[in-house]
Amino acid sequence: MGILKYAPQALKNLFLPPVTTSYPAVPFEYPEGSRGHIEIDIDDCIGCGMCVRCCPCGTLSVDRIKGTWSIDRFDCIACGFCVEKCPKKCLHMAKGYQTPGGEKGSVTYTKSPEVLAAEEQKRQEAAAKAAAAKKAREEAAKKKAAEEAAAQAAGGAGAAAQAAGGAGAAAAGAPDAGKAAPAGGV
Amino acid sequence: MGKRSVIPFGPQHPVLPEPIHLDLVIEDERVIEAIPSVGFVHRGLESLVDKRDFNQMTYVAERTCGICSFQHGMGYCEAVEHIFDVDIPIRAKFLRTIWAELGRMHSHLLWLGLLADAFGYENLFYQAWRIREKVLDMIEMTTGARLIFSVNKVGGVIKDITADQLRIIDGTVTEVEAELRDLEQVFLEDSTVKSRLVGIGILTKEQAHDLGCCGPVARASGISCDMRRLGYAAYSMLDLEPVVATEGDCFARCKCRLYEVYQSVDLIRQAITKMPKEQELAVPVKGNPNGEYFMRLEQPRGEAYYYVKGSGKPFIDRLRIRTPTFANLPGLCEMLKNTELSDVGLLVVTIDPCISCTER
Numbered sequence: 447m448g449i450l451k452y453a454p455q456a457l458k459n460l461f462l463p464p465v466t467t468s469y470p471a472v473p474f475e476y477p478e479g480s481r482g483h484i485e486i487d488i489d490d491c492i493g494c495g496m497c498v499r500c501c502p503c504g505t506l507s508v509d510r511i512k513g514t515w516s517i518d519r520f521d522c523i524a525c526g527f528c529v530e531k532c533p534k535k536c537l538h539m540a541k542g543y544q545t546p547g548g549e550k551g552s553v554t555y556t557k558s559p560e561v562l563a564a565e566e567q568k569r570q571e572a573a574a575k576a577a578a579a580k581k582a583r584e585e586a587a588k589k590k591a592a593e594e595a596a597a598q599a600a601g602g603a604g605a606a607a608q609a610a611g612g613a614g615a616a617a618a619g620a621p622d623a624g625k626a627a628p629a630g631g632v
Numbered sequence: 633m634g635k636r637s638v639i640p641f642g643p644q645h646p647v648l649p650e651p652i653h654l655d656l657v658i659e660d661e662r663v664i665e666a667i668p669s670v671g672f673v674h675r676g677l678e679s680l681v682d683k684r685d686f687n688q689m690t691y692v693a694e695r696t697c698g699i700c701s702f703q704h705g706m707g708y709c710e711a712v713e714h715i716f717d718v719d720i721p722i723r724a725k726f727l728r729t730i731w732a733e734l735g736r737m738h739s740h741l742l743w744l745g746l747l748a749d750a751f752g753y754e755n756l757f758y759q760a761w762r763i764r765e766k767v768l769d770m771i772e773m774t775t776g777a778r779l780i781f782s783v784n785k786v787g788g789v790i791k792d793i794t795a796d797q798l799r800i801i802d803g804t805v806t807e808v809e810a811e812l813r814d815l816e817q818v819f820l821e822d823s824t825v826k827s828r829l830v831g832i833g834i835l836t837k838e839q840a841h842d843l844g845c846c847g848p849v850a851r852a853s854g855i856s857c858d859m860r861r862l863g864y865a866a867y868s869m870l871d872l873e874p875v876v877a878t879e880g881d882c883f884a885r886c887k888c889r890l891y892e893v894y895q896s897v898d899l900i901r902q903a904i905t906k907m908p909k910e911q912e913l914a915v916p917v918k919g920n921p922n923g924e925y926f927m928r929l930e931q932p933r934g935e936a937y938y939y940v941k942g943s944g945k946p947f948i949d950r951l952r953i954r955t956p957t958f959a960n961l962p963g964l965c966e967m968l969k970n971t972e973l974s975d976v977g978l979l980v981v982t983i984d985p986c987i988s989c990t991e992r
Contacts, residue, residue: 502691523695525782
């Protein structure tokens with residue numbers, strides 16, 4: 447007969463400790479590598495925007511100049527694609543889920559003032575270097591042009607004669623055009 | 633002949649949390665015909681291919697279903713990998729197999745609990761879900777999440793399972809198997825369970841074949857079909873024999889799914905022993921998919937199709953998913969004929985419906 451088949455299990459359950467825990471009193475232990483939420487080491491971020499481009503739900507935004515990284519945690523699906531794609535490995539998944547909130551909105555992380563100042567200085571130095579390099583390039587170009595002009599002036603007589611000859615031949619080849627030019631001038 | 637009337641079943645019904653609507657034509661207490669209608673939770677995931685590139689679509693495809701999420705992601709990735717014509721590392725194939733089988737175990741244990749709940753056996757429901765919790769813990773330990781694994785990528789997998797974790801998995805599946813053996817006699821021998829399941833909603837082999845049923849529903853009717861034998865992931869390297877029953881009633885469907893949990897335990901053990909030790913997890917994939925592929929795979933609920941078509945752009949042209957529940961709905965309508973009204977809820981549960989998958 448198939449009655450009381452559950453009885454052994456029920457008896458066993460009577461003497462077993464409960465499988466559930468009294469949650470807020472006993473905190474929950476997340477396993478290693480739990481994908482709870484994304485965290486960023488903002489000072490290591492180079493603002494390349496790779497995470498913004500790869501995010502499947504478009505919840506991230508990055509400002510390289512201001513040194514900020516924003517995330518709307520209620521839109522994030524914690525897939526970990528940005529963590530995988532980040533070239534500087536400054537993003538990582540951390541334990542603990544997003545808690546409920548009253549309103550949606552982005553959380554913005556900003557780089558520390560020292561890092562920002564250092565980056566600004568670096569940027570200014572780079573800009574100054576670029577400006578200096580540009581100036582040097584322009585000067586070199588100017589110098590080259592002047593040299594070429596001098597070379598033309600020095601050995602230009604023969605070349606000028608040749609050019610004139612060529613022009614004359616061209617004019618002879620096209621007499622109508624040669625006549626038209628003075629007429630246009632008048 | 634009694635008086636005919638039509639009564640609605642769903643879209644909100646206590647027996648299952650998902651919205652499916654059935655118009656039941658009844659004569660006294662007997663169901664004459666059932667007319668299904670779905671479309672209450674359409675989310676338009678397939679049309680997201682216009683806005684998300686083929687790498688991002690992995691995460692979208694995975695969110696088609698909350699229970700067989702890993703298999704959806706795997707189906708999409710395998711389809712795209714076939715278009716690229718890349719061969720992923722053997723270890724990645726085995727890892728996919730282990731995760732897929734863990735997913736199947738937790739899906740079937742969930743279903744066993746839901747079945748017990750549907751015929752009013754609350755204790756059995758709790759006990760089945762208590763076992764399932766161990767499987768979920770293993771999944772959380774290895775992937776970092778309980779249901780949405782997010783470990784697949786085009787070209788392989790993202791995470792590895794360490795040797796320690798493999799030992800824990802091996803030990804835990806043995807525990808799960810032992811605990812389920814205790815519950816098995818309740819599911820298969822208890823007279824109250826049998827009185828609700830045996831001989832109810834019989835679907836013959838011919839009917840199951842003609843209506844295109846798949847998965848455990850078809851196997852419970854005697855059709856030996858299991859897409860894992862096509863040999864995707866690492867299944868070609870494992871010994872696998874489909875679990876088949878011949879009765880075609882609710883009891884046979886329960887038996888099939890129960891034995892498939894043991895089969896999954898066996899497959900996980902085989903995969904752990906046959907897996908190569910050290911190997912990279914993914915191969916780099918360059919460029920964009922150009923071509924099309926039809927991927928068929930066996931999900932916990934049955935056979936799913938993945939059609940992917942790309943034309944050399946980052947955004948693929950078409951993604952089409954056919955889920956097993958959609959294939960099993962005609963079978964459900966057939967098995968509902970000539971049953972008691974009180975069995976309708978139970979019969980709807982026995983095809984393991986996943987309406988959110990079906991409508992995507």
